[in-house]
Amino acid sequence: MAAAPKPETLAAFEAAKGFMPVAEGLALYAAATEAAALGLPLLEVGTYCGRSTILLADAAREAGTSAITVDHHRGSEEQQPGWEYHDPTVVDPEVGEMDTLPTFRRTLHRAGLEEHVIAVVGRSPQVAAVWGTPLGLVFIDGGHTDEHAGGDYEGWAPHVAEGGLLVIHDVFPDPADGGQAPYRVYLRALASRAFTEVSAHDSLRVLRRTGTGI
Numbered sequence: 631m632a633a634a635p636k637p638e639t640l641a642a643f644e645a646a647k648g649f650m651p652v653a654e655g656l657a658l659y660a661a662a663t664e665a666a667a668l669g670l671p672l673l674e675v676g677t678y679c680g681r682s683t684i685l686l687a688d689a690a691r692e693a694g695t696s697a698i699t700v701d702h703h704r705g706s707e708e709q710q711p712g713w714e715y716h717d718p719t720v721v722d723p724e725v726g727e728m729d730t731l732p733t734f735r736r737t738l739h740r741a742g743l744e745e746h747v748i749a750v751v752g753r754s755p756q757v758a759a760v761w762g763t764p765l766g767l768v769f770i771d772g773g774h775t776d777e778h779a780g781g782d783y784e785g786w787a788p789h790v791a792e793g794g795l796l797v798i799h800d801v802f803p804d805p806a807d808g809g810q811a812p813y814r815v816y817l818r819a820l821a822s823r824a825f826t827e828v829s830a831h832d833s834l835r836v837l838r839r840t841g842t843g844i
Contacts, residue, residue, distance in 0.1 A: 632656070633663035639688045642741035647717070647733060648681025650771075650799070657831035658797060659685040662767055665795045666693035670766035673789075675754050675782045676799075677701035679720070679730050680737035682771065687743040695766070698748045700757050703731040706773045754778070758785025765789045770815065771799040779811040783818065787825075787844040796825055796837045808833070819844070 634656060635643070643655055650658070662672050662685060672686045677699040686697040705720075705728030722729035731751065738744045750757055754772055768786045772778055790796050801816045802808035816835050819825040822844050825837040 632660035633689075635659045635685060635688055639684060639741070642737075642743075643681060643684045645740075646681040646684060646737045647679040647720075649678075650682050651832065654799070654832050654834040655682065655685055657829065657834050657836065658682060658769065659689060661795050661797055661828075661836045662686050662689035662697075662769075663692065665767035666690055666695055668766040668791060668794060669693070669695060670764055670791055670794065671696045671698050671748075672767040672769070673698040673700065673765050673786065674769040674771060675700050675786060676706070676770070676772035677703065677730070677734055677749065680734040680741075682769065682799075683734070683738065683747060684741050684743060686767075686769065687738070687741070687746045691743065691746040696748055697746060698750060698765075700750045700752065700754055701730070701734075701772070702753050703734070703751060704728045705730065706778070755781050755785050758782075758789075761786075761789060763789070764791040765794060766791060767795045767797060769797040769799070770812070774800060774809045774811050776811045776814065779815045780818075783815045784844065787819065790825075790839045792839055794839050795828070796839065798835045798837070800833050801830075801835045802833055 690697040800812045824841040826840045828836040
């Protein structure tokens with residue numbers, strides 16, 4: 631039976647600003663719990679306001695490891711002014727740009743999970759280039775262009791340990807349902823023979839490292 635978050639964790643997740651549906655969140659939590667058993671950190675690319683971070687942090691806390699979340703906190707393409715997912719409440723009025731970091735910090739504080747999260751503020755390729763620690767789980771949920779989704783895969787998939795999990799969000803085989811960049815990353819991971827699909831939950835795909843390379 632898949633691991634499920636405690637009621638208070640699920641309530642914090644549902645209360646947090648973000649886009650992940652509950653069903654996908656439950657699947658992410660189950661994957662994070664399984665991966666955390668390896669004793670390695672769990673990492674996500676794309677923090678936004680910390681909705682999914684809550685689940686990774688709770689799984690990490692239970693296993694005695696850490697959740698790491700990487701984001702520049704200036705918003706992805708579709709979150710900029712004039713786009714569908716723009717939220718003016720997370721714009722810094724002084725600089726006139728998105729800044730989700732304060733909201734993210736409040737999210738973790740309310741959930742009581744601050745000490746279990748390492749927040750890295752920076753651009754994914756730059757952080758990945760200096761990263762040197764094996765990871766039990768990598769959750770790709772950052773930018774949705776081919777440049778950004780592909781860069782996240784190339785930068786972070788090599789760090790997934792043997793038996794660890796690669797989780798990709800917003801995988802839509804039908805273009806009518808959403809952007810195709812995460813779907814192409816998912817297909818690339820399968821074609822590499824380094825990863826084998828474990829499960830699919832709506833737009834969330836869970837893959838396990840079963841080979842070398844990417």
